[in-house]
Amino acid sequence: MTDRSPKPASKRSDWWRGAVIYQVYPRSFQDTTGDGYGDLKGVTKRLGHIASLGVDAIWLSPFFKSPMADMGYDVSDYCAVDPMFGTLEDFDALVSEAHRLGLRIVIDQVISHTSDQHPWFIESRSSRKNPKADWYVWADPKPDGTAPNNWLSIFGGPAWEWDGVRRQYYMHNFLASQPDLNFHNPKVQDALLDTVRFWLDRGVDGFRLDTVNFYFHDERLRDNPPLVRDPDATSHDAPDVNPYGMQDHLFDKSQPENLGFLKRFRALLDEYDDRTSVGEVGDGARSLKTVAAYTSGGDKLHMCYTFDLLGPDFTATHIRKCVSAFQQAVTDGWVCWAFSNHDVMRHVSRFAKTEDEQERVAKLAIAVIASLRGSICLYQGEELGLPEADLAFEDLRDPYGIRFWPSFKGRDGCRTPMPWEKGEAHAGFSSAKPWLPIPDEHRHMAVNVQDGRTDSVLGHYRAMLAFRKAHGPLHDGEMTFLDSNRDLLAFIREKDGEKLLFVFNLTREPQEFRLPGTDVRPVDLPGFSPRSAGGILGLEGLDAFCGRL
Template sequence: MRSSNNSNSEWWRGAVIYQIYPRSFMDSNGDGIGDLPGITSRLEHVASLGADAIWVSPFFRSPMKDFGYDVADYRAVDPIFGTLADFDEMLARAHALGLKIIIDQVLSHTSDQHAWFAESRTSRNNPKADWYVWADPRPDGTPPTNWLSVFGGPAWQWDSRRRQYYLHSFLKEQPDLNFHCAEVQEALLGEVRFWCERGVDGFRFDACNHQFHDALLRDNPPSSAASLDAVSTVRADNPYAMQQHLYDKSQMENLGFLESLRGLLDDYGAVALGEVGDENAPPVMAQYTELGKRLHLAYSFSLLTAEHSARHLRHQVETLDHALAPTGGWGCWAVSNHDVPRVATRWNGGGPEDTRRDRLWLALLLALRGSASIYQGEELGLPEAEVPFELLQDPYGRAFWPEFKGRDGCRTPMPWKADELHAGFTTGGPWLPVYGRHLPLAVDRQSTDPDSMLAFSRALLRWRRTQPLLRTGSIAFLDAPEPVLWFERREGNQSLQAVFNLGGEPVSIALREALEPLEPLAGHPLSSSSSLQAGGERRMLALAPYGVFFGRPAGKEQM
């Protein structure tokens, strides 16, 4: 058992976490699907970025209805990804490179192919009869509540064996576990303990606010017009957004389970990162990350939407920061992941891609208070891929096509070598096509270009490591007109200001005090695009389109 009292027990606070989607990262055996040995072979790339940890999306045994988020065996590696020995080798290699390993754990539901569900559905009185959420139909045969699935349609599926409905918050092949059953909680803690004993450094708990449902099975009320416009975990054209999800998730009983989970993790010094998908997520995240009690940090969806004005971004960051302050909680920001269109396309305003904008979003992400999650390919500035319907794999996309094209566009294979077959990802036929526009952005091309997005990413992450304020300092926003976002990071008597021009035209703003520029990338377009101009008693900051400025009060030593 590892001790939690090590000198770096809070490594996660302000850490940069690199998300790896195993199917699309690197294929080692030519079957067209990325795997654990493939990840191991490319860990030096992640280490060269300066990331602190990798988060590996699910690689457990699964029928892959939702590509691993439907777990059939928590303790087995799916053969398409390798073996437990391959996992151990990946873990050892990561640790040798100074990288922590965080693995995805999906506790709110399993696959319908899991042995637990196979037993539970056989009768109403078997030993695992209450391990899942079963309910009788209403007198007219309809589902017991009006709850909806995130992936569309009712959240209840009729099972002819038990002549009851079972709850599934996602696909019907992903039945929800019944956390009101004490045996379920104990069993899941045992699954987490298995990986703690294997030496993982932490867990990303998927959909962790879905772990309890309302025991009285009350109907959800309809959404108000205001809530429909709020930050949501789903698209507005999905009927799921038309309900206030008061009873099918984010229940108070979950706090007790999270405390039990934290107790287990503390025995091993492992970290808990929770995904909180809720229409009013900040207060839930604050509860879940109350200092020392439950999760260490929570993952925010707030910057994964299409809206990206300075006003919106400030509101989202301030709302979470104010919610976390009373509990001492900690957040984790992301601008891309495996569930949303890539930021290079999502936030381009409908225009062409622009590497200046890609650099700006990465600099902003790394400057916010909280930890940061970088999705694979973001360091290359990859745009969203176009995947034709006939090659679409994502069930979510197939259900809502053509208005919503699903999540495959951000899941296409990582381009490693521009001139090799399938960009060096595989020697076989890839599970999703390599996107042609990704080839010029391949790792090998960018590695030799000092002006590339990859070179920028590496340099920026290295510089951030020298700035403690950007890892743990407080944050306070300063008023600025659109499209400028301006905030200060402070700790003790040290401070740093960050200014971002989110627009495509030059802007100038008046500074409140004299600032000395911090040069994270001397001679790089990001740092040289901003300039300070004297103007009588005022000092003006000129920012080029998508310009970024970091500065500290004049006369104070640089950190």
């Protein structure tokens, strides 16, 4: 397998600006214990592969102690590693080896809610007068016994669960076993920041903040109004089959008090050198406004990402609209773009119209996202061009998919284990039956099949990320869109006198583009070779061009 020699991580305090972050879903990356689940030692074992891509950092999905009702996003101890994944010593070894290879470690901090098995919640629900009685969002029922208001859970049903001991309802934005913390209580904020400091002291380089706009709720518990749908909206909080999307979520999230907490969070990070933060913002049509508020001023989050590019639309019109809207709304903040993650269908399956074009779409997609202004997140397996796995209902583990099957199949299809060796048992992921099945088509796309081939998707990712790193404008240069027909995405990236023109044809038909002047010199963009004559650039379907101005 291709590797690279150890290289110290960048010493720039703003290393995160323009960085490429690789998301690892630990339970599906590499199993070293033979129980069918990936673990931290497995991540350490495969760090060479990650380093060979040329990325800057790793985002680790949750590995904390948890009953795993929501695959670790229900934390029962913020300062312990779940035995499924190993030990704190295993984590320390991972950080040490990652740093030796020049990779930074960003961990998933899930602090909007805990597991109902967290000691804080066990104490809070025991009575109305204990020291942690108001550490969670508790409310009395209406006179008829129904929930305090009309708020809904993303995972289906009301966002309220009755507790017979306290004889009150508690709020949960997700599963009933994931009660929401009461951020209006300063002691809750203090306790959570203490857990953040715990990981900072262990050498963590940053945090991905799960559902960062869900921290605060409206203390008056006002009902959400119905949503008046905007047909031009690019960001949605839930699939259409989920009634959660029928409300305008004015009061159950994105409250103004969150800005004060984010300033406290940033102040803590600033006590340490070269740390970063990236927030996940799901706020429907208001997402960009929320991102602007959360990343402005240099005293809150370093960057955020939304769901704008995580939908089915892979067109020039859509991408230009999303990027332009961000540039207009977020004047002094920073964005992190992604086409895939652990919560959405893999983008090869979303964007490709046929199986035959999946490889071409995979190569074009990384060329597009690596050329945009911002940092980028890659999700494990996309460097192989993996499509979404089609799983049977009996194989599902995701409570979201089980709840809304068959109209929505959930998130398991993008969480299947990494295929490492085509000919090995379970594609080299584990010696035991994996927690989710590995499709045969993934086995044929394994790392050892693609490694060393420059024409493979894996080879293309390495080449494209090296291209991004070699050109200063792609790090944090300015970005200006050019007029074209609506089927072409054309823009200039510029920094320190270097100007690069990018043109992408995301259609399946040949297109022409008039080059701006006669002085455009072609630059070798990995995997693409369109032709120009007489100032006219000809691009085939799913094609790309880069030129120096």
